[in-house]
Amino acid sequence: MPKKSSPLREKIYNKLIEDIVTDRLNPGERLSEASLAKRFKVSRTPIREALLQLEKLGYVVHQKNVGTVVKKISPEGVREIFEVVAALEGMAVELFGKLPPSPEDMAQLARLHESLKRYTEHQDFADYYEGNRQFHDFFALKSGNKTLVKLTRSQRDRIYRIVARGSTLPIHIHQYAAGHEAIIKALEKGKAELAGSIMKNHVLEAAYLISGNLEPLPWSPFPSHD
CATH class of the missing domain: 1.10.10.10 (Winged helix-like DNA-binding domain superfamily/Winged helix DNA-binding domain)
Known part of the structure; x- marks a missing residue:
């Protein structure tokens, strides 16, 4: 039974x-x-x-x-969940960057990003959510760490509950897309630690934008790392 x-x-x-x-x-x-x-x-x-x-x-x-x-989620709970996801996904990107990534993996990542750009241009928020999930999931899947895959997926599921309830995506969609672009550029230059740091800040930024009691982080804290 x-x-x-x-x-x-x-x-x-x-x-x-x-x-x-x-x-x-x-x-x-x-x-x-x-x-x-x-x-x-x-x-x-x-x-x-x-x-x-x-x-x-x-x-x-x-x-x-x-x-x-x-369950209701408090602003403090929102922050805590995003902090955990930021740490996990930053680690996933850094591990992926240190493999190093294969040309095929980078090509797949580029395709995911191009899809997100199309969804952004067309303001197609439903497809953007799904594409964004695939983009973030990609790094954990390619990190070579199965435990990390399980942890990031379970915690990111909790994020999408928060995002769907009070999403600021329509307002900040271009800002979110800029974060993905910065991650890819760092990986293309072989800067795994920088790419991981950008991902961490990218996730935390989303928390600040979604949670009304926190100030948004200014994007582009990484222009000097060209």
Whole structure:
């Protein structure tokens, strides 16, 4: 029986994450096992397993006499999540840069960046989100560190929940794109540590722009590293 519930759990887990990230499920909203079982046409077992996994990752919280509810994230929580992602993704870029990258890898990275530029020009925010996820995921996948892949993916999922709820992407999309450009240029010059530092600042900058109680960082703190 456990083997049969696992694929169901993953399907339900992924769908609930999507609902939380896209605001179809709002912070503070109660998630009833009975209602979810009816919605997904399954028993409560895979529902319970999916909710436990969501709780481990910080998407939901179990409240006494209430049940499972979608977790609210404070400004401090936003900052902390982004700080963790900034450190992990900065490391991923630096590891990738020190391999060193193959011409094929750099060509793939360039293609990802070109796609993001098109989405930026067309103000295609939905495709930009997906392209941005692929761009950031690329470095962890190519870093040669499987643990880093798992950590960055789980934490970046939490970022997209925050971004979707109060995104400043339409306002700052060109600024975000400039960060990607700077990372690639540093890698092309063989400056792995600089590329990692730019990625770290790029992620932190997004946190400052999204969280209203923090001042935006000025972009282009790296012009002297040509």
